Amino acid sequence: MSELDEIREKVDIVELISRYVALKPSGKGYKGRCPFHPDDTPSFYVSPEKKLWHCFGCGAGGDAIGFLMRIERLSFREALERLAAELGVELRRSGEREKLLEINAAAERFFRDALNSPEGKSARDYLLSRGLGPEVWDRYGLGYAPPSGKALLSALSRWGISDLEKLGLIVKGERGYRDRFVDRVIFPIRDELGRTVAFAGRSLSGAEPKYLNSPNTPLFEKGTLLY
Ligand SMILES: [Zn+2]
Missing domain, CATH: 3.90.580.10 (Zinc finger, CHC2-type domain)
Known part of the structure; x- marks a missing residue:
C-alpha cells in the first residue's frame, strides 16, 4: 500500500x-x-x-x-x-517531483498575495469586470504576476534558479533571468489531486500572446491535463 x-x-x-x-x-x-x-x-x-x-x-x-x-x-x-x-505514517523522503510541486505551491501563494496587493489592482478590476469575484479567486487560486519581471524570481530565489527554470517560472533573456509571467492574471493548472502543476497567464497590458502557459515541464505536459 x-x-x-x-x-x-x-x-x-x-x-x-x-x-x-x-x-x-x-x-x-x-x-x-x-x-x-x-x-x-x-x-x-x-x-x-x-x-x-x-x-x-x-x-x-x-x-x-x-x-x-x-x-x-x-x-x-x-x-x-x-x-x-x-x-503515525512514515513518509519516504520527498523526491524531485515533490520538491517541484512544493515550488509551484509557493509560486501560487506568491501570485495570490500579489493579486491582493496594491499592485494587483488592475488584475482585480479585470476579474471583477468578468464577473469573477474574490470567492472565485479563492476557489481556483487565481493570482497576479507583477509587472517588474523580477518579482517572482526574487521572492522564490531560495529554491534555486535551476528548479525555477525547470518549472518554466523564469526564463533566460539577454539581461539574465526574468519572470516568465509579467503583468498577467494567473490561473493555476491542477492535477487530479488538486496540486498545481503549471500556470496560465492572461495578459493585462495587451502584450502578446494573450494567453501564455507554462512550457512542458517534469510536472506538466501540454495536452495531458484539462483545466
Ligand atoms: Zn461551499
Missing part, C-alpha cells in the same frame, strides 16, 4: 473536518456550513464511508488531504506531512 493510500485509509475525515466545521449527523454522513463560501443552508456534506467531502453550494470537494490543503492553505506535501505525523 502506498503511503498516500495508508493515510487515506487511516484518516478520520469527520474528526478532521469537525475541527473546523460544526457537523451534524445527516443520513449516512454529516452536514455543516461550508467553510469555503458564505453558506446558511448548510450545504457541506462529509461521507465517512467514502472518506470524501462535498459542498453542494460552491461545488468544492475532495478528500481529507484536499480539505486540509484548502482550509490551511497548504501545499499537497505540507498537508500530507501533517496528516502522516498525526497518523
